[in-house]
Amino acid sequence: MSDCSPMPTPLPLQLDKVPHQDEPFSNPTYFRSLAGKLQYLTLTRPDIQFAVNFVCQKMHSPTVSDFILLKRILRYIKGTITMGINFSKKTDCTIRVYSDSDWAGCKETHRSTGGFYTFLGSNIISLSSKKQPTISKNLTEAEYRTMLKAVSEITWLSSLLKEI
Structure with a gap:
């Protein structure tokens, strides 16, 4: 993919419109290897974490x-090769955290995905993006669960910085 054209975003806006959604990929081992390298x-590169x-x-x-979609992420990386932390x-x-979550974003399980970024001044020092373990009844509950994880992270980081 060294000669591919770059993409402006790691994922398309409408994920359900990507073709061949029911056709199994012929080489799952290769898919897992490539996905693991991206992990x-x-x-x-926290900008690709959600994708x-x-x-x-x-x-x-x-x-x-x-x-x-995996190849699209690679094409995005090709266009943003100079980016990083x-x-x-x-x-x-100053410790700051930004959190967000979707509500029932997974079409199969209806579980929400939440994530947060933690900064020390202008430096990013931790990040997380995970599917929530249970189904949230509404957006407020999904946001609250993500915010609880973010507060837990800040509490731990504060105590670590005090020890240092």
Whole structure:
């Protein structure tokens, strides 16, 4: 894919319109290998974390549609190769967290996916994106569950920074 054309976003806006959704992918081992490598890349590229998480949920029985999405992530990376996590020495020590979740985003289980980014000043120091273990009754409950995880992360980081 070194000669592919770059994409502006890691996933399309309408995921249900990607072709070949019912056709199984012929080489699931290759799919899992590539998805695993992208998971490792999310350590320094948080902008692809949601997309990689979404594709990795299909690892057990990938379709051609899932492989198309995997290739789209690679095309996005091709266009944003210079992006990554930068740490600045001249920043304050304020801890901030931003969280968000969808509501019943998984069409099969109706579970929500929530995530958060934690910053120390302008430096990102932790991030998470996970499907919630239970079904939320409404958006407020889904947001609350994600916010609870984010508060837990801030509490742990605060105690770690105090120890240091």
